[in-house]
Amino acid sequence: MMTRILLVEDDERLAGLTAEYLSRNDLHVSIEPRGDTAEARILAEQPDLVILDVMLPGKDGFEVCRAVRQQYRGVILMLTARDEDFDQILGLELGADDYIAKPVQPRVLLARIKALLRRLPAPSEQDNASDQLIFGNFRISQSTRTASLGSQNIDLTTAEFDLLWLLASHAGNVLSRDDLLQELRGIGFDGLDRSIDARISRLRKKLNDDPENPTRIKTVRGKGYLFSKHDWD
Structure with a gap:
C-alpha cells in the first residue's frame, strides 16, 4: 500500500x-x-x-x-x-x-x-507481543510500540517512543546526545540542537519523574542521559 x-x-x-x-x-x-x-x-x-x-x-x-x-x-x-x-x-x-x-x-x-x-511498525508487527522490556511497574514493547506505568498506558508520540525505547534498551548505560541523535536522526550533535533535551523533558513528565531531581531518566552532567534499571516501583 x-x-x-x-x-x-x-x-x-x-x-x-x-x-x-x-x-x-x-x-x-x-x-x-x-x-x-x-x-x-x-x-x-x-x-x-x-x-x-x-x-x-x-x-x-x-x-x-x-x-x-x-x-x-x-x-x-x-x-x-x-x-x-x-x-x-x-x-x-x-x-x-x-x-x-x-x-x-x-x-x-x-x-x-x-x-x-522507517520508525513505523509494519502491519504484521502490530499485534506481536514480543520484544518487551520490563522494569518494576514500567513496561515497554517495541513490537506494539506501547508503554505503560502500572495500569496506565503512556501516550507517546513516535519520536518519544523511539527515544524511550533506545534509552530503556540501554538501561544502566549513559547515552550521549551524539549517540542519541546519530541513532534516531542520523546526524551528529552540533552543540546547539535541543531536540533531545525537549523530548527528555516531556518523557520525564509522562513517567512521573521529578524534573528537579529525576531518578528514572537521569542526567549525567557532561556525558548524557541514563535510563535507570531501578526506581520503577
Missing part, C-alpha cells in the same frame, strides 16, 4: 512542486492549504505522515499539532523558519516527531520522510 502524506502548506506553488516530487518517489500526497481545516482532515484521514508548516492561514501549525496529537497516531514533521530554535523546540514540545528548516531541498525532505517512516 502506498504511503499517504498530507502536506499542510499554503504556498500553492511550493506545495505543488513538493507534492509532485514526492509523488514521483512512490508517495501519495494530498495538499491542505489552511490550518483551520487541516485539523479535521488529519483526524479523519489519519495519513501516515503529516508535513506541517508553521505559518498557515486560519490556524498556525503549532495550534494544529497541539489539537491533533492526542488522537493522531502517525508522524508529524514540522517545517520551521531557518535558525528559529524557538519554533523547533516548541514544535517538539507540542508533540511533533521532527522538524526541518525552510527552505529545504526536495531530496533532503524525502530522506527525512523515509527516515521517519
Whole structure:
C-alpha cells in the first residue's frame, strides 16, 4: 500500500512542486492549504505522515499539532523558519516527531520522510507481543510500540517512543546526545540542537519523574542521559 502524506502548506506553488516530487518517489500526497481545516482532515484521514508548516492561514501549525496529537497516531514533521530554535523546540514540545528548516531541498525532505517512516511498525508487527522490556511497574514493547506505568498506558508520540525505547534498551548505560541523535536522526550533535533535551523533558513528565531531581531518566552532567534499571516501583 502506498504511503499517504498530507502536506499542510499554503504556498500553492511550493506545495505543488513538493507534492509532485514526492509523488514521483512512490508517495501519495494530498495538499491542505489552511490550518483551520487541516485539523479535521488529519483526524479523519489519519495519513501516515503529516508535513506541517508553521505559518498557515486560519490556524498556525503549532495550534494544529497541539489539537491533533492526542488522537493522531502517525508522524508529524514540522517545517520551521531557518535558525528559529524557538519554533523547533516548541514544535517538539507540542508533540511533533521532527522538524526541518525552510527552505529545504526536495531530496533532503524525502530522506527525512523515509527516515521517519522507517520508525513505523509494519502491519504484521502490530499485534506481536514480543520484544518487551520490563522494569518494576514500567513496561515497554517495541513490537506494539506501547508503554505503560502500572495500569496506565503512556501516550507517546513516535519520536518519544523511539527515544524511550533506545534509552530503556540501554538501561544502566549513559547515552550521549551524539549517540542519541546519530541513532534516531542520523546526524551528529552540533552543540546547539535541543531536540533531545525537549523530548527528555516531556518523557520525564509522562513517567512521573521529578524534573528537579529525576531518578528514572537521569542526567549525567557532561556525558548524557541514563535510563535507570531501578526506581520503577
